[in-house]
Amino acid sequence: MSRTERQSWRNKLINPVLNKEFTLRMRTPRSMWALLAYLIAIGTLALGFMYVTQMESSGGGSFDPNASRIMFYFISMVQLGLIAFMAPGLTAGVVSGEREKQTLNLLLTTQQSSATIIISKLVSSLSFMLLITVATLPVYSIVFLFGGISPAQLGMVFLFYLFTMLAIGSLGIMFSTLFKRTMIAVIVTYGVMLFLFGGTAFLYLVLHQIMESINRSSASPVDFSWIGYILGLNPAAALYSVFDPSISSTVFRAGWTGSGQQSAPIQLWQEFLLVFTVITGASIAVSIRYIRPRLKKAKD
Amino acid sequence: MIEIRALSKQFGQFHALKSIDLTIARGTVFGFVGPNGAGKSTTMSILATLMAPTSGTAKVGGYDVTEHPKEVRKLIGYMPDFFGVYDQFKAIEYLHFYAASYGIPKSERDQLIPQLLELVNLTDKKNAYVDTLSRGMKQRLCLARSLVHDPELLILDEPASGLDPRARIEMREILKELKTMGKTIIISSHILPELAEMVDEIGVIEHGEMVAQGNVQDIQNRLRVKRILVIRTEGREQEAEDYIREHPHVKRVSRDDRGIHVHFGGHDEEQADLLHGMIQHGFRLISFSEAQTNLEDVFLEITRGGGGTE
Ligand SMILES: Nc1ncnc2c1ncn2[C@@H]1O[C@H](COP(=O)(O)OP(=O)(O)OP(=O)(O)O)[C@@H](O)[C@H]1O
Ligand SMILES: [Mg+2]
Numbered sequence: 001m002s003r004t005e006r007q008s009w010r011n012k013l014i015n016p017v018l019n020k021e022f023t024l025r026m027r028t029p030r031s032m033w034a035l036l037a038y039l040i041a042i043g044t045l046a047l048g049f050m051y052v053t054q055m056e057s058s059g060g061g062s063f064d065p066n067a068s069r070i071m072f073y074f075i076s077m078v079q080l081g082l083i084a085f086m087a088p089g090l091t092a093g094v095v096s097g098e099r100e101k102q103t104l105n106l107l108l109t110t111q112q113s114s115a116t117i118i119i120s121k122l123v124s125s126l127s128f129m130l131l132i133t134v135a136t137l138p139v140y141s142i143v144f145l146f147g148g149i150s151p152a153q154l155g156m157v158f159l160f161y162l163f164t165m166l167a168i169g170s171l172g173i174m175f176s177t178l179f180k181r182t183m184i185a186v187i188v189t190y191g192v193m194l195f196l197f198g199g200t201a202f203l204y205l206v207l208h209q210i211m212e213s214i215n216r217s218s219a220s221p222v223d224f225s226w227i228g229y230i231l232g233l234n235p236a237a238a239l240y241s242v243f244d245p246s247i248s249s250t251v252f253r254a255g256w257t258g259s260g261q262q263s264a265p266i267q268l269w270q271e272f273l274l275v276f277t278v279i280t281g282a283s284i285a286v287s288i289r290y291i292r293p294r295l296k297k298a299k300d
Numbered sequence: 301m302i303e304i305r306a307l308s309k310q311f312g313q314f315h316a317l318k319s320i321d322l323t324i325a326r327g328t329v330f331g332f333v334g335p336n337g338a339g340k341s342t343t344m345s346i347l348a349t350l351m352a353p354t355s356g357t358a359k360v361g362g363y364d365v366t367e368h369p370k371e372v373r374k375l376i377g378y379m380p381d382f383f384g385v386y387d388q389f390k391a392i393e394y395l396h397f398y399a400a401s402y403g404i405p406k407s408e409r410d411q412l413i414p415q416l417l418e419l420v421n422l423t424d425k426k427n428a429y430v431d432t433l434s435r436g437m438k439q440r441l442c443l444a445r446s447l448v449h450d451p452e453l454l455i456l457d458e459p460a461s462g463l464d465p466r467a468r469i470e471m472r473e474i475l476k477e478l479k480t481m482g483k484t485i486i487i488s489s490h491i492l493p494e495l496a497e498m499v500d501e502i503g504v505i506e507h508g509e510m511v512a513q514g515n516v517q518d519i520q521n522r523l524r525v526k527r528i529l530v531i532r533t534e535g536r537e538q539e540a541e542d543y544i545r546e547h548p549h550v551k552r553v554s555r556d557d558r559g560i561h562v563h564f565g566g567h568d569e570e571q572a573d574l575l576h577g578m579i580q581h582g583f584r585l586i587s588f589s590e591a592q593t594n595l596e597d598v599f600l601e602i603t604r605g606g607g608g609t610e
Contacts, residue, residue: 016400020386027388102384105350106445109378110401111370295352295366 017107017117021094021124031128034090038082038132045078046071046139068146073243075139076157080164080239084197087129087165088189091172093182094121095291100182108292118177118287122169129165133158156242160269164235167276168193170283177287200234208254228252228264232271241268301326301453301484302347307356309342309508316342318508319356324486324501326452329479331499331516332488339508340488341381344457347486348378360453374402377446381457381488387431391422391441394430395448402449416444420474436467443474454478456487472498529571531578532559532586540583547574559587 025031053067095118098104107117143149171192175185207227215221228251231237241248248264302324309317317339324330332340345351346358349369357364363371386394392413399409417423420440425433433441443459459475460468476498478485489495495502496516503513512519533540541560545553549566564571575588 016397019400020389020397023393024386024388098384102380102382103386105345105348105380106378106383106398106442107401108350109348109373109376110398111373111403111449112401292369293350293352295349295369 015112015116015120017112018120018124021120022127025124025128034086035132035135038086039135041082042075042078042136042139046075046142049074050142066148068143069148072140072143072149072153073240075143076239076243077236079133079136079161080235081197083129083133083161083165084168084193084235086132087125087168088172088186088193090129091122091125091169092176092185092189094125094173095176095287096179096182096185097176099180114288114291118173118284118291122166122173122284125169125173126162126165129169130162133161133165153243157239160239160242163273163276167280170280170287174283174287177290196233196235200230201237204228204230204234204251225252225254225265228254228268229271232266232268233275234268235272238269238272301328301361302330302486303357303359304343304347305357307343307346307358308354309339309346309351310354316508317353320505320508320510322503322510322513324484326484327482328501329475329485329487329499331495331502332486332505333490333495333502334488334505335490338505340505341457342508343505344378344455344486344488345380347372348376348380348455349373350378374449375451376453376455377449377451378455379442379446379457379459381461383442385430385433385438385441387429389430390427391430391433392417392426394441395444398445399448404449412448416447419447419477420444421470436463436470439463439467439471440474443471447478452484454483454485454487456485458488458490460489527564527571528591529562529564529574529588530559530591531562531588533578534584534586536583540578543578543581543583544574547577549574561591 049071053071095104098107140154144151168189172185172189175188176182179185179188204227207224207230211222211224211227215224228248231251237247237251245267248267251268252264302322304320304322307317307320307322308315320339320343322343332343334340342351346353347360347365349365349372352366357366359365360372361375363375365372386397389397395413395416396409399412400406404412414423414426417426420443422433422437422440422444425437430438430441439459439462443456446454446456456475460471463471475485475487479498487495487499499516501514502516502519504511504519531540531544537555537560541553541555544550544560544562549564549570550562551565552563554561564574566574571590575585578585578588
């Protein structure tokens with residue numbers, strides 16, 4: 001690698017847009033309030049959960065590893081929900097917000113490429129989300145205190161968060177690029193979140209019911225284990241399959257009509273990873289393509 | 301520096317630009333005038349690579365704006381009619397950010413930015429947050445911003461809009477300075493006198509069409525063909541009015557307490573004939589003068605035909 005190449009790499013890593021995004025984000029008082037609110041929310045829920053389980057466990061106040069593991073699942077799910085709640089708000093305004101504040105045109109006439117602008121905005125939002133989630137680590141220390149969870153599992157969960165933030169963030173930025181108004185971009189992004197968390201689960205259950213009643217009234221029941229793939233789109237189900245891999249086969253087996261043990265064709269989190277890698281890539285590509293108007297006439 | 305050929309822009313069914321041609325030589329200060337909605341900002345956005353034309357071409361410094369936008373962006377400093385600032389930045393950081401975005405290394409920026417702040421008279425505000433600056437200061441800051449990469453061409457869309465008279469004068473002084481620095485400047489406005497003393501050429505656009513274009517003097521001369529004469533006689537006003545009306549080059553005559561207003565289509569010679577004839581007919585003239593036509597009149601004169609602009 002030549003010196004100039006290294007130089008340009010360095011410039012790519014800390015480019016002016018990223019620098020600006022970091023500075024402006026950290027100077028916004030709202031960011032600090034968001035961090036505080038987030039920590040309070042997760043802390044309260046964790047303490048509340050502990051309090052309730054303590055009440056229930058008749059034993060003399062000891063916290064057994066099993067309960068500690070359940071608490072870990074609980075906090076992790078809550079955290080996932082908070083991330084899904086926070087990510088659209090942090091990303092769905094990054095392009096449309098500049099358009100509304102009329103700073104976007106000025107940015108677009110600089111020498112910064114569309115890719116640099118989009119990726120810098122994504123990286124800066126991700127960094128902020130990462131900062132917030134890392135700030136919740138002390139909450140997890142309670143869990144470690146009582147055992148039942150390995151650091152590797154915690155690491156896995158955080159990798160999963162990072163991936164989810166990337167996926168939601170890319171979607172948010174794409175909508176922010178495509179829609180002129182931040183309000184609409186935010187609403188659409190939350191709509192997608194609602195579908196992923198609630199819609200997929202609902203669809204799974206409804207289809208399950210329908211298929212089952214069809215099978216009940218027909219002589220030759222059909223295999224409908226494919227409905228399991230729907231839950232693979234659900235971030236919560238995918239995260240759960242990280243904790244407990246057997247959930248995947250349970251989900252798919254629900255539609256299995258044959259006899260015997262059927263293993264899942266794919267782990268839910270694997271499907272989630274695959275599908276959302278594609279969606280993330282596509283969202284980023286669309287954002288880069290549409291942040292600037294198409295100038296060249298289509299040659300065909 | 302700028303070469304626009306048959307440039308058109310359509311928004312749906314609406315023709316914002318109808319086949320505009322425009323050539324601006326290097327070092328020229330070009331005033332782009334027209335009423336609201338004429339298509340000035342649209343033309344400028346296309347030149348600034350922010351909008352694709354529907355048809356036609358626009359070149360800046362030999363680069364087609366749609367084919368080589370990145371090269372064009374290097375050459376231009378653009379100041380839009382409406383713009384926002386990043387409130388959380390200090391003035392100096394604001395300029396640093398844009399300079400960095402144009403790939404100017406830190407060491408050069410440290411030299412350049414104080415000079416720019418000096419140019420736009422914001423040195424004492426360099427550590428003020430941008431949102432605490434007044435409108436005029438923001439406007440000047442944005443002008444400094446458009447200069448960070450030392451562009452050859454400045455595209456300034458109504459840089460003085462919304463400024464009070466004093467701030468306008470300040471802005472004009474800065475622009476004069478830029479002119480002496482040899483920049484090509486294209487500046488839009490619907491207030492003509494503001495441009496009159498600093499531009500070399502003007503183009504008048506209306507309803508997406510260039511209705512007049514050229515040297516300021518030429519346009520003024522061309523339009524002064526339709527000069528307005530104000531004639532006062534001592535008595536016999538009605539008679540004088542009737543006499544003038546008969547003159548072949550007179551387009552329109554009206555009379556009020558300031559005298560007889562004559563829209564005159566002839567040149568100097570015919571004007572002298574008219575004066576001579578009146579004296580020969582025994583009219584006692586108090587005054588025979590040419591009303592000053594300034595750019596404002598020129599503008600109104602040119603755009604009157606179109607009408608219907610809000
Ligand atoms: N994005 C757009 N979509 C639809 N119509 C547009 C758009 N931008 C401009 N127009 C229309 O194009 C015409 C020209 O607008 P433009 O902004 O170029 O005028 P202008 O000469 O700059 O006027 P002003 O003096 O008010 O700034 C207007 O009628 C405007 O309504
Ligand atoms: Mg305009």
